[in-house]
Amino acid sequence: MNDRQLITQLKKRDRNALKDVYREYKTEFFRFASRYTKTNDTLEDIFQDAIIALYENALAGKLDNLNSSLKTYLFSIGKFMLFKKFRDAKEITTDETYIFDQREKAVMYDVYEDEGPSEYQKKMVAGFKKLGDKCREILELFYLQGLKLEEIVSIQDYDNKNVVKSQKSRCLKSLKELIQYNDG
Missing domain, CATH: 1.10.1740.10 (RNA polymerase sigma factor, region 2, helix turn helix motif)
Structure with missing residues (x-):
């Protein structure tokens, strides 16, 4: 490896x-x-x-x-x-x-x-854990592993990259809402 x-x-x-x-x-x-x-x-x-x-x-x-x-x-x-x-x-x-x-x-x-994660990063992790499995996976594949939308299509068996793009957008929106909810 x-x-x-x-x-x-x-x-x-x-x-x-x-x-x-x-x-x-x-x-x-x-x-x-x-x-x-x-x-x-x-x-x-x-x-x-x-x-x-x-x-x-x-x-x-x-x-x-x-x-x-x-x-x-x-x-x-x-x-x-x-x-x-x-x-x-x-x-x-x-x-x-x-x-x-x-x-x-x-x-x-x-x-x-390193003083560890900031408060915002902690909220992001907490929000990320609350997302569904599909959302977590798509965000990990795109942001952490750096895969392209076309690669995610084949890994997650989506119809095309536009579906992945809109799903990723919905997942990000959900994550942002969870982070803002944790601010309150």
């Missing part, structure tokens, strides 16, 4: 995809991170935390336009977590001086500076 497919499966909360990422990169991550610390417990904790951060970011859509490989993203998260742990504990186990590049800084910001 390629990175795009893995990200799509993670967004669908597919635990098997998460297990695949875990198994695929664990040994290599340990080998990579062992130059910073030799403690297996620390490596295990950091790797698990990095996997959780990756999963949460996938669910939040933050990996939709990922400019690096999934592996690079995961290892950047892990490396930052290691460095943060060492900095917080005032212990550095390497002689190397490391400078983060711009992509790594962006990853660090995403992982540690």
Whole structure:
């Protein structure tokens, strides 16, 4: 499975995809991170935390336009977590001086500076959960997976793209009404 497919499966909360990422990169991550610390417990904790951060970011859509490989993203998260742990504990186990590049800084910001969803986003999620299955699916296919109307026609077995377009419009209107209702 390629990175795009893995990200799509993670967004669908597919635990098997998460297990695949875990198994695929664990040994290599340990080998990579062992130059910073030799403690297996620390490596295990950091790797698990990095996997959780990756999963949460996938669910939040933050990996939709990922400019690096999934592996690079995961290892950047892990490396930052290691460095943060060492900095917080005032212990550095390497002689190397490391400078983060711009992509790594962006990853660090995403992982540690994110304050979570805004109130509006929470209302949107709550409204989204109240939509019917067909509406949720059509909006997910169009907005989250980036499929074209023609592709949705074949997936959901509609007659043509105009039917999909009007259905999507009705679903969006329903979602907006649910969000406004939650404002009251």
